[in-house]
Amino acid sequence: MTVLAAFYSRRRSSARTLNGVCLLLIAVALLSLLGADIQLYRVDPWQELSRIGLGLAQPDWRDLPQLLRAVGQTIAFALLAVALAAPLGLGLAMAFRFLPVRLLCAALRSVHELFWGLIFMQLYGLSASTGILAILVPFSGVFAKVFAEIFEQQAPEPAQALPLAAGPLKRHLYTLIPQAWPALVSYTRYRFECALRSSAILGFIGLPTLGFHLETAFKQGQYSEAGAMFWAFLLLIASIRFWLRPWLLPLYLAAAVWLLPETVGFSNGGYLWRFISEDIWPTALHRGDWSGLLEWYRMMFSQQVWPGLLQTVLLTQIALVLSGVVILATYPFASRALAGPAMRWPGRFLLLVLRSTPEMVLAYVFLLLFGPSGLPAVLALALHNGGLIAFLVANASDAESGAPTARPDDPKGLKRYAYIETPRRFPAMLALLFYRWEVILRESAIMGILGIATLGFYIDSAFEEIRYDRAFLLILVTALLNMLVDTLSRRLRRLARTDSVRCHS
Amino acid sequence: MSIFRRLLALALLLPTLAQAETFVFTAIPDEDESRLQERFGKVADYLSAQLDIEVQYIPVKSYAAAITAFRNNQVQLAWFGGLSGVQARRLVPGSEALAQGYEDQFFKSYFIAHASTGIEPGETLTDALRGKTFTFGSKGSTSGRLMPEFYLREQFGAAPEEIFSRVGFSGDHSRTIAQVQAGAYQVGAVNFAVWESELEQGKIDADKVRVIWTTPTYPDYQWTVRGDVDARFGEGFKARVREALLNLKDPELLASFPRQSFVPAANDDYGPIEDTARAIGLLDD
Structure with missing residues (x-):
């Protein structure tokens, strides 16, 4: 609470407030360690791990047509999905000052793509619509939020120069969008990489993307085939900047429509209404059995919602701080100024x-190494998300390395890391970490293989048991938790940003 | 913007473009899910020749997805596990179990343990299991979840979470074996057929992991067809599908399941599975 107080008080310097926020997060993570389900087991993983290693070293490319199709x-x-979500998000961003729009967007993005996929699968079967909507829906919410924040950062003068009669639409069209265009495009490009990951992951629930074959091969121990899928995906992500050219987009979009999998045997018959x-409602409600309904809610809250909520929050907090550690430990090795151009x-x-x-793969490897507990989950989440943010931080550092602010007597090596790069990157890094907070929260949900009962574990069980009433309640709780974290991280990010503007100016 | 709108319309319309009179089925084998399309495409060809109608196969990832597709009439025929078949038939009144694998008449599960636990094979599950870490297979599996959980509850009079220090869901029988062999979990429950086949392939190190208990037998996988197929594909269609399945003798096709042959089955055969599922709270009344 003291930090929240500090947070609202503008008297303290923002650097000290930032320190306070960091210390609080670390303290919460340490406290979470006490309550979280973390344990070490004696294991004997080397046979399995060497098979995984061998598979990665000797990928099996024999089934190339299937790989290329995937x-x-x-x-x-x-x-x-991005081609549709970006304009939709832009539209929503223009109306972002309305609370209902903000709430709608928060709700859309607070549900994991996999869960959207499972929901749409009830309505559209295994089809192209399910795949596109599962990405499109949450991404629209994300685009709306980030675009709105980009608009907020734009200088207000051009808009003030417009006639008073110009409405919000004109203000966006004539000033804000042109001003923000480079930032909008660059974010959309980054988001496309995220969409590729989401698209691959949707294979886990049956859409014919890379994740489909990766998960099958991986879970059945066919590591050479999994290896091929893995390298193909890596190559795909690494090569985006070479093939994603604006003038090629129309061609790509046409090809994408053509490439969509054919939907077999599905005729849409009013499943949405059903x-x-x-x-999604408990049977007791249909029957009008109020005491039964009460009993159902009591059971759900005491057995699934509260325990799930607790484990989810504890793991998320630890993973969040550990992600920060991963970022600080890895970004210098990828930055031009610190590691050198080569x-x-x-x-x-x-x-x-x-x-x-995918976190699931990381989690499996750590499960083999450390046995089943929260530990593999936390490590997987921290490495994946830390690696992602470290990449963005290293990019930001590279973008500045040739800038005129560079001085010939700038220190090198460790000193440069400790006194120049890290302090400059820190506010932006924290802001990114707060962004990922929601994501980590959502993803901590999919760790059922570890025998940790997070909210997502129960959601997954509910879908598996064809109990959509339970799934709906649990998704609702998860979404509310996400919205809470989102609000909090938005406040914290504001703080980080005021500071970062100061640092960069 | 108009291109976006057109694309959106296109995406949303796609489901309705599908051909109406194709007979579609799905299947998830209990082991080796590689090259599903290719392997089950051949089964589709066989059915197509027998039934004189276009037959297509769609691959799914989980029992839940198979049930959803069956319920929404995206597939009319499915190779379900014991439990998923019961769930599907409850959701689609009139649907019917047609045939089961020969092996599915007396299916069983193995409890397996890592050698370091020192647990010896026995006639019952021993008290030495208490406090160990334990993994099921996938949540919706009959042989990897339902029956093992039933016998655990029966012998210990307690839920798995109360018996073991940790209960996981590996998601797959092969993975259950790999995890117990690696000591990541100390004990696991696995489909006997998958165990036997991995043993044969030399994937199992007998010094590290062994079978400690075998469940009594129960009925498992079966072909289930929707009740409305006769109305849609013509009188007697259901009977012809059953005929075609029972006459499937090609070893290559049977190896995809993998089963030695198919024998007749009926909904009532799965009464015990339904009772068990209800007893452990996986089905509501």
């Missing part, structure tokens, strides 16, 4: 691997 469909889903009116390539490769490996 790559094509992974791109197709991602491309179409889903909304029946499936030596940064191994570092960049490491970050590519970290951010492109």
